[in-house]
Amino acid sequence: MSYAVGVDIGGTKIHFAVVDEEGTITEQRIVPTGAAQGPEHVMQNVMDGISRLMAGGGVSIDGIGIGSAGQIDCRSGSVSFAVDTLPGWTGMPIKQIVERGFGLPTYVDNDVNVIAIAEKCFGSAKLFDHYVCLALGTGVGGAIVEAGKLLRGSSGGAGELGHLSVDFNGPRCSCGNYGCMELYASGPSIARLAREAGFKGGLQLSSSGEVTAKEVIAGWTEGDALAGKVMDTVIRALAAAIAGLIHAFNPQAVIIGGGVAEAGEPFFAALTEQTEARTSSSMRNDCRIMPASVGANAGVIGAAAQVWPFNTGAFGKRVAL
Template identity: 35%
Template sequence: MNVLAVDIGGTNIKMSMVDSTGQTSAFKEIESGAKKGGQYLVDHLMEAIAETYSGFDAIGISTAGQVNSEEGSIIFANENFPGYTGMHVKALFEERFGVPVKVENDVNSAALGEKHFGAGQDFNDFLCLTYGTGIGGAIVIDSTVYKGMNGSAGEFGHMILHPDGLKCNCGCVGCYEMYGATTALVKNAMELNSKYINGRAIFEGLEQGDQQLEKVLNDWVLEVANGLVSLIHIFNPPAIIIGGGVMEQKKLVKAVSAKVQELVISSFTGVQIISATLGNKAGLLGAASLHLNK
């Protein structure tokens, strides 16, 4: 079976053909134009597909926003996607292309990608966290994503860890992602020196022996670990897969893992903290897996 996989983000849309072994081909990336509205996004995505691809048996779509995956509709999308909320993406694409279409939220798709083709292949149960602008999370139980009542389960970034702390975009105060996201690391590093504008600059600074920066990094590792420790105590998972920009640094994953093992209740220490392996292809492969592993 050949699946056309689509990964819709706020800035770009990625597309690829995926065969049943997870091999990708004919990768294409276009601007999403999400700001121009949901209808524009869907129309110009359909145009790009029709222009480039043929011979696919199904379409799997990973998308930003809260998704009703039974209906293949968008329950909620934020202000970066005006008019996308309420759109019946599955129905629109099935009508246009005449093949089965499945739709899943991007974070859940990435977790499914790791489950079927990446770091999660050996585990039936695991948690998946992505550290970027915020912290995305997914809960995989019995090889499927646990979704909760509204498809929103796994919002680990909004666990309240510092109730007297920083206000979060979600309206709560002291959320995990205000302290543990990559954005928080960069913000703290830039307070030391404005040249530390991203993960790469920070790692260069560490190589050059900036000791204050090392302290900033260690404090951040502790924040990341604190969130993970709480999750481990709740789920007692065999594995946690972590990914996102800076987490591609293996050293960092090791440091987080060591800190977690140090803090966690001793009977929970068997948990493995491992790196996501699919990088920015996780969403595409997860979208494909909606058809390939049913």
């Protein structure tokens, strides 16, 4: 059995795991990212976390795979453009530092691209060579797989699907455009829409007293009218974007993960109905809208899976470039 270390670097936490080639985690730990203390501190946390896992011993590690938030140049393994949650992360030569520190082959990619790898190797995308992944969480991330290869674009930035506009008269987005999907379908956006609609929540208010996306979804499934109105907006915005993606890429599946997707079956049924109503019949029949199946550990498992060429196949840096 081959083992790899996977690292999933997010804005609030870094997830480390030893993963075997069947996608099973044998050891893991999670530490705060410490983004506010600057990029060198974050990189030190990454190095310390890998060291601790390696020191755990027991198995021999064949390589290190890393998924990071932000735009990643997977050839050099450095950060081309950092997101707001990782200030100063732009330019960080992650691959170079980790390879020098541990002397193991190291692969670095965007955090949603590695989720697409996890779904291909171990999850919902096993049977697909053409699919789109959406991760609905704090933001909305995306990954596009065409003919078994991750679509990267000219500088590694392809797949920023949260910034597809679904309303050119909509609110201004941080990217400069108006009405981006992320403004409707991320967790914080759902909470914002609920506040704007006057949804006060039920009995499950978070400890801060603020309405959360989780509570809006719970209200919706329990039949609350205001929560229903909010989720109708969320689903129509997502459906408009997914219809565009289906027309652009003709995928076999759109695979949706992240906290918002935990809304489950009613969410996927409503989303499928809305998307079908917006997609030409010749293309909609080819495409399934389905939940991601690797789960909350998909980031760290997919990060590790970059190490195995027989798993990564055409995904692998050695092949895909």
